[in-house]
Amino acid sequence: MTCLPPDIEARLEPATRLPSLPAVVSELLVLASNHDAPLTDFATLLSRDPALCLQLLRLANSPYYRRGCDPVICCEHAVTRLGIDGTLTALLGFTLVRDATRGPLADYWRRTLAAAHLIPAIAKVVNPRHPGELSTRALLREVGVLLLYALDPNYFELTAQAATREQRLALEHRHLGCDRDQASSWLARRWQLPTNLFLQRPLEPEGQRHHEWLDGLCLELADELAGCCLDDDSDAIPAVLHRFQQRMNMDGNAQARLVDELASRLETLPDFLATTLSADEDIERLLVAGKQRLHGLTMSLAERLHHREDQLISLQRDNEALDVRASTDALTGLANRSALERRLEEMLEDAHARDKPLSVLFLDLDHFKPLNDRYGHRLGDIVLVNVAATLRDAIRESDLAARYGGEEFVIALRNTPEPGALRVAQRLQQWLAEQPMAQVDQRPLYVSASIGIAQWQPGMDSIDAASLVEKADLQMYQAKQAGRARISKAEQLQERAGETS
Numbered sequence: 001m002t003c004l005p006p007d008i009e010a011r012l013e014p015a016t017r018l019p020s021l022p023a024v025v026s027e028l029l030v031l032a033s034n035h036d037a038p039l040t041d042f043a044t045l046l047s048r049d050p051a052l053c054l055q056l057l058r059l060a061n062s063p064y065y066r067r068g069c070d071p072v073i074c075c076e077h078a079v080t081r082l083g084i085d086g087t088l089t090a091l092l093g094f095t096l097v098r099d100a101t102r103g104p105l106a107d108y109w110r111r112t113l114a115a116a117h118l119i120p121a122i123a124k125v126v127n128p129r130h131p132g133e134l135s136t137r138a139l140l141r142e143v144g145v146l147l148l149y150a151l152d153p154n155y156f157e158l159t160a161q162a163a164t165r166e167q168r169l170a171l172e173h174r175h176l177g178c179d180r181d182q183a184s185s186w187l188a189r190r191w192q193l194p195t196n197l198f199l200q201r202p203l204e205p206e207g208q209r210h211h212e213w214l215d216g217l218c219l220e221l222a223d224e225l226a227g228c229c230l231d232d233d234s235d236a237i238p239a240v241l242h243r244f245q246q247r248m249n250m251d252g253n254a255q256a257r258l259v260d261e262l263a264s265r266l267e268t269l270p271d272f273l274a275t276t277l278s279a280d281e282d283i284e285r286l287l288v289a290g291k292q293r294l295h296g297l298t299m300s301l302a303e304r305l306h307h308r309e310d311q312l313i314s315l316q317r318d319n320e321a322l323d324v325r326a327s328t329d330a331l332t333g334l335a336n337r338s339a340l341e342r343r344l345e346e347m348l349e350d351a352h353a354r355d356k357p358l359s360v361l362f363l364d365l366d367h368f369k370p371l372n373d374r375y376g377h378r379l380g381d382i383v384l385v386n387v388a389a390t391l392r393d394a395i396r397e398s399d400l401a402a403r404y405g406g407e408e409f410v411i412a413l414r415n416t417p418e419p420g421a422l423r424v425a426q427r428l429q430q431w432l433a434e435q436p437m438a439q440v441d442q443r444p445l446y447v448s449a450s451i452g453i454a455q456w457q458p459g460m461d462s463i464d465a466a467s468l469v470e471k472a473d474l475q476m477y478q479a480k481q482a483g484r485a486r487i488s489k490a491e492q493l494q495e496r497a498g499e500t501s
């Protein structure tokens with residue numbers, strides 16, 4: 001790949017704002033203000049302006065839009081990838097060429113556009129693989145000329161004496177330090193465009209993939225025919241075609257089809273060029289309109305972005321609310337069993353990491369069934385709600401109280417060794433003994449609980465949340481067995497609440 005000297009690269013940099021044709025831009029602005037304009041209309045329009053086409057391909061091949069997909073080489077695919085907003089963002093930053101209807105710059109344009117106009121007819125017969133791709137290549141084939149012209153406004157005068165392409169390239173090199181091919185491949189690298197966009201002349205078929213050779217040949221034919229048409233040298237067309245058909249080794253049938261296709265395309269060429277290169281419109285008006293449209297687009301994109309952000313925030317809130325609901329016990333508002341398992345696992349990991357003890361209390365209300373049976377389920381619910389509030393009051397913010405199920409509760413106490421856990425259990429039993437959990441016939445109703453204690457402390461084998469709860473549950477069972485309203489911890493049974501302190 002060609003590397004240009006740094007000073008040439010520095011001079012080419014500002015030249016990359018390639019100018020567009022006012023007539024095409026004018027149509028673009030009409031399309032841009034039509035909200036229902038189909039994307040294909042943009043693609044069709046862009047196939048008439050190398051600068052706009054390049055800007056579009058540049059954005060479509062940028063890492064953001066490409067996202068690991070194949071590179072895009074034709075306008076149709078580029079507009080599909082970018083969507084309407086991306087397409088307009090790429091296009092509305094246009095600059096305009098002044099006086100595109102006369103002189104050598106206009107000639108350059110005519111030839112480029114004529115070749116791009118003719119290529120679909122040729123591709124249809126010769127290599128119908130990707131006709132859109134070939135049209136784009138025809139349009140961009142000599143885009144290096146636009147760069148060199150931006151580099152030096154006398155470019156066309158400088159190269160006027162050259163009769164062949166080779167002579168032109170040599171002159172460009174001599175006067176400007178690089179030729180059109182080098183300039184366009186520099187641009188391809190700079191904008192991360194697929195390098196085969198600027199396919200040049202066809203080499204011989206040997207050593208090249210066949211379709212690339214065919215593509216190159218089609219472009220060359222389109223260019224030569226465009227030259228004949230614009231030089232008003234239609235007598236030269238049969239000879240050009242004949243040479244091409246021989247190189248292609250075309251049979252009679254294909255030759256006839258090619259002539260037919262080209263004839264209909266050539267018929268529409270004058271109209272196509274006339275509209276494309278119509279007398280320059282008011283350049284300033286177009287520039288202002290373009291800026292306004294771009295501004296409007298930026299505003300509406302920003303508005304939509306804000307709207308999306310709002311939607312995202314409310315979605316996050318809904319998700320958080322759902323999370324809370326999914327991990328909360330509906331009756332008591334405590335953590336439910338699945339949240340307990342998750343959070344206790346985290347607390348255990350934290351305890352292991354910090355080398356701090358962690359205690360678990362398993363609490364089961366005593367004789368809750370007879371209470372339910374005697375006073376009704378609703379009163380039972382009130383008791384459960386009040387017991388939950390009592391548990392919440394008995395622990396620190398960093399601890400955890402959960403409803404394990406039915407009338408069973410679990411408390412996890414961070415950084416708490418066995419004596420501390422015992423104190424909490426005793427406090428709970430004392431509170432339950434002192435505070436009624438409901439009123440029945442204006443009389444206070446008290447409940448008691450059996451509590452089992454288990455813990456993990458530094459030096460012990462590691463343990464998971466479920467096993468630790470199970471150990472505490474086992475102790476709770478011991479407390480029940482021993483007569484209820486008791487606290488049990490490994491190997492030691494405490495006295496009845498109120499009897500110990």
Ligand SMILES: Nc1nc2c(ncn2[C@@H]2O[C@H](COP(=O)(O)OP(=O)(O)OP(=O)(O)O)[C@@H](O)[C@H]2O)c(=O)[nH]1
Pocket residue numbers: 331364365366367368369370372376377378379380381384405406407480484
């Ligand atoms: N009101 C109410 N009762 C519940 C709820 N969940 C479970 N229960 C009741 O709690 C009672 C638990 O009874 P058991 O497991 O036999 O235990 P108990 O009667 O407390 O006896 P011990 O635990 O041996 O002291 C059952 O009657 C369940 O119906 C609830 O959400 N609300």
